[in-house]
Amino acid sequence: MPGGIFLIGPMASGKTAVGRELARLTGAPFIDTDAEVTGEHGSIAGIFARGGEPAFRAVEARALRRAADAADRTGAVVATGGGAVLEPANRRLLSERFTVYLETDLETVWPRISGSGGRPLLAGDPLQRWTDIFAAREPFYRECSTLTIDARAATPAELAATIDDAHRRRAEQHGGTP
Ligand SMILES: Nc1ncnc2c1ncn2[C@@H]1O[C@H](COP(=O)(O)OP(=O)(O)OP(=O)(O)O)[C@@H](O)[C@H]1O
Ligand SMILES: O=C(O)C1=C[C@@H](O)[C@@H](O)[C@H](O)C1
């Protein structure tokens, strides 16, 4: 299996927060594809305003491809965007790698999204939007993941430790490579 650890899951499930902790714990580099995209193209809201969701998905797919190439070399931890699983090429890439689905629910994310600045897809009615988007994507999160963890009742540091343990166990079972 190629290198790195990839985090997937719905908006505000904790991909960025857990990924940062996991990189700190393991000493691996951390790549957040949303941050890569905004570093290159400006705010997510601005990309959506200029070119709609397709424009964002195109630059996101390129950022994920680059992150995967870097992770092959460095073992980086990669936090994806919540909608990365929408693109078939991204799903193939994630399915071939050590990909962790951060499973959560509306009750857990609600306090994190109710203000919801910066996430154009939640504009209007964040509760209903999150629920509808999650229902549509959940099968993709399952399809792409090597491991699913319950991300609801633990801190990002605790979740990072759980993922690190599982990743190490898998490497042991596969003779040194996950
Ligand atoms: N396990 C957790 N416990 C408490 N707070 C958390 C936890 N995970 C994340 N948070 C907080 O919830 C908010 C959203 O988390 P984060 O940005 O990591 O989500 P995300 O999955 O990366 O979302 P997006 O798909 O929009 O990038 C942040 O303020 C973060 O600190
Ligand atoms: O779930 C989504 O579609 C998104 C999640 C965020 O991480 C960003 O990638 C963007 O706001 C879109």
Ligand SMILES: [Mg+2]
């Ligand atoms: Mg994030």
